[in-house]
Amino acid sequence: MATSTRRxxxxxxxxxxxxxxxxxxxxxxxCGHDSISSRIVDVAWELGxxxxxxxxxxxxxxxxxxxxxxxxxxxxxxxxxxxxPSVATGAxxxxxxxxxxxxxxDGDTGSIGIGQxxxxxxxxxxxxxxxxxxxxxxLTKGQFSATADPGQFNKYAGGTNEYPTLDPCLxxxxxxxxxxxxxxAGDAKQLRxxxxxxxxxxxxxxxxxxxxxxxxxNREDSTxxxxxxxxxxxxxxxxxxIPDYEEVEGxxxxxxxxxxxxxxxxxIRIKKLSEGYDPTDREAAIKLLRxxxxxxxxxxxxxxxxxxxxxxxxxxxxxxxxxxxxxxxEELRPGEEALDELMGEIVREKVA
Numbered sequence: 575m576a577t578s579t580r581r582x583x584x585x586x587x588x589x590x591x592x593x594x595x596x597x598x599x600x601x602x603x604x605c606g607h608d609s610i611s612s613r614i615v616d617v618a619w620e621l622g623x624x625x626x627x628x629x630x631x632x633x634x635x636x637x638x639x640x641x642x643x644x645x646x647x648x649x650x651x652x653x654x655x656x657x658x659p660s661v662a663t664g665a666x667x668x669x670x671x672x673x674x675x676x677x678x679x680d681g682d683t684g685s686i687g688i689g690q691x692x693x694x695x696x697x698x699x700x701x702x703x704x705x706x707x708x709x710x711x712x713l714t715k716g717q718f719s720a721t722a723d724p725g726q727f728n729k730y731a732g733g734t735n736e737y738p739t740l741d742p743c744l745x746x747x748x749x750x751x752x753x754x755x756x757x758x759a760g761d762a763k764q765l766r767x768x769x770x771x772x773x774x775x776x777x778x779x780x781x782x783x784x785x786x787x788x789x790x791x792n793r794e795d796s797t798x799x800x801x802x803x804x805x806x807x808x809x810x811x812x813x814x815x816i817p818d819y820e821e822v823e824g825x826x827x828x829x830x831x832x833x834x835x836x837x838x839x840x841x842i843r844i845k846k847l848s849e850g851y852d853p854t855d856r857e858a859a860i861k862l863l864r865x866x867x868x869x870x871x872x873x874x875x876x877x878x879x880x881x882x883x884x885x886x887x888x889x890x891x892x893x894x895x896x897x898x899x900x901x902x903x904e905e906l907r908p909g910e911e912a913l914d915e916l917m918g919e920i921v922r923e924k925v926a
Contacts, residue, residue, distance in 0.1 A: 586622035594619045596643040606759030606785030606800075607637055607706050611644040613762060614675065617769045618645055621817060629665055629674045633658040633687060636713045637679035637706035637785070656687025659694035659703075663886070666699055670887055670896045673773060674701035681711050684720035684740045691742075695749040697886045698777035702769070705742045705780070706759075708787040709798040716790030723797050723870075729790050743877060744863050746780040747856060752880040753779035754859065758803045759786065761874065768876060770815040774836040777885045784872065803872055810875030811853075812845040837881055844876070853879050 582590045594615045599608050618628065628648035632638035634655035641650045653661040662676050683691045683705050694703065709722045716730040720740040727734050746754045753775045757765040765783065772779035786792050786800045794801045818839030834842040834853065844853060852858055859877040866873045 585619050587624065589619070589622075589625070591615065591619045593647065594625055594645050596641075596646045599640075599643045601636060601639065601643075602787075602789050604788040605636070606708065606783075606787070607640050608643065609759040609762070610704065610706060610765070610783055610785060611640050613765045613769055614644045616766055617773065618673075621770060621773060623673050623773070627672050629662075629669065629672050631658050631662040631665070631674070631676045633678055633682040634713075635679040635682050635711070636708075636787075637677055638682060640677050640706070641675070656682055656685070657690060658682065658687065659690040659699070662701055663694060663697070663699050666701055667887070667890070667892065668897045670892060670894070672896075676701055676703045678703070678705050680705060680707045680709060680719040680721040680742070683742060684745075688720070688740075688745070692745060692749045695746050695751045695778050695780060697889070698750075698752055698883060700775075700777055700885045700887065702772045702775075702779045702781065705782045706785040707742065707782055707798065708785050708791055709796065710787050710791045712787045712790055716787070721798075726791070726796060727793065729793075739867065741863060741867055742780065742782040744860065744867070746778075746782075747860050747863070747878060750883070751780050751878070752777040752883050753876070754878045755780070755876040756782045756784070756874050758784045758807050758872065758874055760800055760803055761807060761809075764809060764813060764874060767813040767815050770817075771813070771836070771840075771842045771876065774815075774817075774838050774840045775879070776837045776881065777883065797870060797872060806872045808871055808873050810851050810873060810877070813876070814843045814845075816841045816843065834879060834881070842876070842879075853877065856880075
């Protein structure tokens, strides 16, 4: 019997997609988090990112287990619950230029980690920050999270949620976020395009992804469920992402398509589906999200993008060269002779 010798498809750096996969998932079958991990694998492979040069961070929770399930060859770190932003910030400062992904959940970000999240966003730390949002604490039997719907039923303990919902996108916009988007784990095409754009953003790209918990919160009346998401998702636009190494070919008139040029030369092409939609108007994005929250609409897409605000690395005046590449004794700190000279100058000034 003849065997096939057909080679698997490789990306622009010569790697097969299998090189970007992770370990087998231990999450519940059908969990939305696994769909997100698959899209991260797709995008990292399509963009030709070096899997050995990607940094992954997470906190605690079902969502924070997922970095094990994508790009196994990359470097990852699980932080303390809600403290992932601090760890990621330090790594980004030390390793300038490495693609960075932070995976969090609605509890890890919206509850115990809300303060860290807000400060990471206002500092514009260059990284992709994913909130895998299912409205419950799935790792500890489905208690309500900060993003739970008012009136949401608790399958495990009974009772309903009486508190208003915290919206990660609104929180990011209020913190002067420069890339704020929402997608649905069940919408593979849209999620893939938005993720690709997020990797090319110069600052913090916040993606709030509705990721249904099939065990504790998949009721048809829950805004975090598969049935509700499939029936109620309302995309703001149709997106396509063009890397800077591909030719950009027009597909529609200027009135129908808006192109947003990213700092690395890539382009997001936005075909408007919603009249008057402008992804560069922060106040309009806030009003849009507030109205959607009041009306319980699942709006998805890139709500706001700002390519002009400096990132944390620019604010701090850090060199283009990664800090970890400097020689500790010769370049990163004064040597013994320089310290002796400095101390001598101080002594001479005091004597004088």
